[in-house]
Amino acid sequence: MARKYFTTITVLLCCLLLWQSTFCQDESTDDTPEAYENCDLFLENGICLYDGDTVLTPPPTIDHLMLFLTFDQRQNIDQSGRGNHARGPTTRGPGYFLSQGYSGHFQGEQNINVPTSSDINSAFEGEYSMSFWIFINSFGTLTTEQCNIIEKGNQHTSDFSFTIEMSSREILITVVTSAGEQTLTSNARLLSHRWTHISFFKTRRLLVLYVNGNLDAVLQIQAGAEISDGDLYLGRMPWQDYIGSGCTLNFYLDEFKFWDTVIEESYIEAESGLAVGAGIDPHSIQLGCVNCGINRASQSCTDEYHLCTTIELYSFAFSAAKSMGWARSGQRIWSDRAEEEDSSDLGLALCCRNY
Numbered sequence: 127m128a129r130k131y132f133t134t135i136t137v138l139l140c141c142l143l144l145w146q147s148t149f150c151q152d153e154s155t156d157d158t159p160e161a162y163e164n165c166d167l168f169l170e171n172g173i174c175l176y177d178g179d180t181v182l183t184p185p186p187t188i189d190h191l192m193l194f195l196t197f198d199q200r201q202n203i204d205q206s207g208r209g210n211h212a213r214g215p216t217t218r219g220p221g222y223f224l225s226q227g228y229s230g231h232f233q234g235e236q237n238i239n240v241p242t243s244s245d246i247n248s249a250f251e252g253e254y255s256m257s258f259w260i261f262i263n264s265f266g267t268l269t270t271e272q273c274n275i276i277e278k279g280n281q282h283t284s285d286f287s288f289t290i291e292m293s294s295r296e297i298l299i300t301v302v303t304s305a306g307e308q309t310l311t312s313n314a315r316l317l318s319h320r321w322t323h324i325s326f327f328k329t330r331r332l333l334v335l336y337v338n339g340n341l342d343a344v345l346q347i348q349a350g351a352e353i354s355d356g357d358l359y360l361g362r363m364p365w366q367d368y369i370g371s372g373c374t375l376n377f378y379l380d381e382f383k384f385w386d387t388v389i390e391e392s393y394i395e396a397e398s399g400l401a402v403g404a405g406i407d408p409h410s411i412q413l414g415c416v417n418c419g420i421n422r423a424s425q426s427c428t429d430e431y432h433l434c435t436t437i438e439l440y441s442f443a444f445s446a447a448k449s450m451g452w453a454r455s456g457q458r459i460w461s462d463r464a465e466e467e468d469s470s471d472l473g474l475a476l477c478c479r480n481y
Contacts, residue, residue: 264318422475
């Protein structure tokens with residue numbers, strides 16, 4: 127019995143040591159010298175137990191994944207294996223509905239920052255992608271027009287920002303290009319008290335936004351401009367008080383990922399899971415047009431889609447449009463049975479997939 131307990135304690139100790147060593151692996155110590163402050167042990171490889179029958183190793187390193195914050199540990203550790211650990215304390219909240227861990231809780235002046243590096247700057251100068259889950263607890267007191275969720279830069283220069291427009295609750299993504307700042311505005315609106323999956327990518331010519339795994343907005347942009355050495359911030363920007371912003375947004379953030387490449391649509395769909403609604407495939411519905419007449423609505427769907435029928439609207443499309451924030455109160459939604467005499471009216475066109 128004593129040997130059994132000794133073996134159990136040994137395994138637990140080895141797991142703890144490996145857990146520590148996982149976060150101490152850093153491929154770029156010059157960029158993040160503070161990454162080792164929380165480490166008591168350094169290991170180059172895994173731990174072997176029972177003559178190698180059981181091997182404990184760190185999580186795999188994913189190609190092109192530069193930053194991965196799960197908020198499941200005491201520190202804001204980068205799980206990508208790149209050593210881009212975040213600075214600053216963060217309280218914890220519940221994880222998104224498919225998660226078994228926690229989320230980062232941001233409210234008031236709370237923020238964390240990821241120190242910049244040559245790899246991160248190179249990604250922002252070229253192609254990159256981001257994805258995360260967000261849960262708005264409260265939009266707070268409306269003392270500002272916009273609240274930043276993510277930003278790269280400093281008090282004087284902003285290379286990139288992900289912002290919520292407080293009155294409309296639309297998403298604004300701003301990038302710096304050779305033509306100056308260019309901003310993509312979402313068709314979706316962020317709803318409070320529900321988890322929303324956000325993913326977007328930037329190429330040298332396009333900025334593309336997906337909400338809950340569904341293509342929401344596309345912006346054609348100019349070539350990129352030179353990127354500053356500003357850090358990447360999550361939460362309220364530390365210099366917002368200096369520029370007169372009184373953002374009081376209260377939100378959870380979970381599973382934040384940053385790639386130095388464009389992620390595929392299939393990956394976005396798989397990662398977003400059931401975000402649109404239980405049993406609703408994100409590819410089953412697309413946004414046709416907003417505030418458009420029936421003639422434009424009937425021509426707004428791509429080849430693989432059609433204007434949703436009445437049955438499709440009532441069975442899943444209404445629910446999906448609500449979860450996406452596309453449908454406004456009292457807004458008309460077109461169906462394939464709309465009469466020609468309705469051509470003077472304006473409404474929302476939803477496109478359903480041809481199965």
